[in-house]
Amino acid sequence: MSNHTVESFLYRLGNDEETLRVFLNDPKTALARFNFTDEERRQLLEWDLHAIVDTGVSPMALMLGYFAAHGGHGARDQYVNILKGPRPA
Amino acid sequence: MAEIVGGFILPHAPLYLALNDKVDSPKKKACDDAYTQTVQRLAELEVDSIVLIGDDHYTLFGPGCIPSVLIGIGDVRGPIEKFLETAERPMPNNQPLANHIMNYGHKNGVDWAVAKELVVDHAIYVPWHFAIQPLEKVNTIPVYLNSGVEPLIQNKRCYEIGQSIKAAVESWNGNERVAVIGTGGGAHWPGLGEMEDLNPEWDKELLKFVEDGEVEKLIELPDAQVREVGGNGGWELKNWICMMGALGDKARGETYCYQDANELFAAFVFLQMAEAA
Numbered sequence: 001m002s003n004h005t006v007e008s009f010l011y012r013l014g015n016d017e018e019t020l021r022v023f024l025n026d027p028k029t030a031l032a033r034f035n036f037t038d039e040e041r042r043q044l045l046e047w048d049l050h051a052i053v054d055t056g057v058s059p060m061a062l063m064l065g066y067f068a069a070h071g072g073h074g075a076r077d078q079y080v081n082i083l084k085g086p087r088p089a
Numbered sequence: 090m091a092e093i094v095g096g097f098i099l100p101h102a103p104l105y106l107a108l109n110d111k112v113d114s115p116k117k118k119a120c121d122d123a124y125t126q127t128v129q130r131l132a133e134l135e136v137d138s139i140v141l142i143g144d145d146h147y148t149l150f151g152p153g154c155i156p157s158v159l160i161g162i163g164d165v166r167g168p169i170e171k172f173l174e175t176a177e178r179p180m181p182n183n184q185p186l187a188n189h190i191m192n193y194g195h196k197n198g199v200d201w202a203v204a205k206e207l208v209v210d211h212a213i214y215v216p217w218h219f220a221i222q223p224l225e226k227v228n229t230i231p232v233y234l235n236s237g238v239e240p241l242i243q244n245k246r247c248y249e250i251g252q253s254i255k256a257a258v259e260s261w262n263g264n265e266r267v268a269v270i271g272t273g274g275g276a277h278w279p280g281l282g283e284m285e286d287l288n289p290e291w292d293k294e295l296l297k298f299v300e301d302g303e304v305e306k307l308i309e310l311p312d313a314q315v316r317e318v319g320g321n322g323g324w325e326l327k328n329w330i331c332m333m334g335a336l337g338d339k340a341r342g343e344t345y346c347y348q349d350a351n352e353l354f355a356a357f358v359f360l361q362m363a364e365a366a
Contacts, residue, residue, distance in 0.1 A: 008152045015151060058238050059280025059321055060147040073172045083282030 003055040006044070009034050010057065010065030020068055049079070050087045091186070091261040095134045095268040096336040096362035098299065098329055099127060099220055100275075101143060102355035103211035106218060107173050116350040116357075123346035123359040124219040130361060131224055136268045138183040138228045139221055140190075140254055140335065142328045143212025143272045144236040146279065156202035157242045158250055160194075161231040162187040163205040168214035177208065180217055183228035186258070186265055190230065193257035199250055207231060216272050236273075236327035244308040247327045251334020258335075271332030275356035277322030289349040291319050292356050295326060299342040299360060304333040333362070341365045 012019040023030035043051045165180040213231045235242045276288035298306045315323045346359035
């Protein structure tokens with residue numbers, strides 16, 4: 001698992017307007033620009049936060065990337081609730 | 090001769106700034122009072138320069154370059170985070186002393202990464218905003234340790250960097266009165282499912298080590314164990330270790346305020362070091 005690539009992508013979501021714009025308009029196209037495995041692509045498309053944390057990605061990069069893709073820090077409760085909730089089946 | 094006249098641990102929780110006028114609670118009020126008291130304590134020490142030690146939260150340094158240890162030697166501004174809803178402003182630096190600390194380190198085993206300009210994040214900005222900005226003519230030298238994003242700087246190295254800061258200050262030909270402040274720490278889990286949890290028992294166990302001057306007990310804590318018990322935010326004890334290295338072996342801590350404020354999703358540590366009698 002290239003968790004460095006996932007971490008880089010998440011960082012860009014939070015800091016690169018072009019990456020964020022493309023991701024919000026067409027997630028698959030945005031992800032195609034990175035060298036992800038199929039599993040990594042799935043995790044990001046589905047925002048499978050439990051699985052992404054398990055890969056060892058920086059939790060702060062994950063949180064900030066998620067916030068960027070979900071309208072900002074107002075997504076905090078949603079983010080916490082996902083991580084406190086059950087893992088996807 | 091310049092000298093280090095004080096050392097502190099101060100909190101840097103971002104929501105204390107972002108929600109400052111929105112949260113009204115006894116614990117918040119206690120933190121307000123502790124920041125006021127910190128300003129008074131720094132004034133009583135007649136501090137004119139402060140080495141302020143924080144860590145990046147993946148808001149300054151991206152995956153393209155993650156420095157283990159960095160010093161700001163030029164213009165400094167902050168904060169960088171928009172969610173703090175605080176206008177970016179200049180933060181006066183002591184550039185000659187910052188350059189000297191850098192040069193001393195480079196000649197004596199600390200390969201500082203260097204920022205010739207720096208826009209700081211909440212780790213440096215929040216304590217500056219509440220404890221240093223109210224003081225007149227006090228300059229701030231920002232130091233970033235990588236205690237937030239893996240691969241982490243090692244605890245022992247943080248202590249050695251603190252020792253280098255002390256030796257550099259004491260070899261400087263100015264007359265500065267310097268305080269060293271380690272920021273953050275206490276159990277917290279930014280970005281993880283436990284991010285609204287606290288662990289005051291663990292915090293107080295660590296603070297006892299600082300109060301007793303037992304820095305070696307902090308140094309020997311494995312990063313994996315810290316993450317398990319105190320979260321990835323607990324790694325910020327590295328900032329404390331660096332401060333303790335700069336204060337020397339005779340320094341002991343006095344915790345003058347500790348608040349586990351769930352309403353602000355953080356524990357708040359206010360501690361001052363003093364030389365043992």
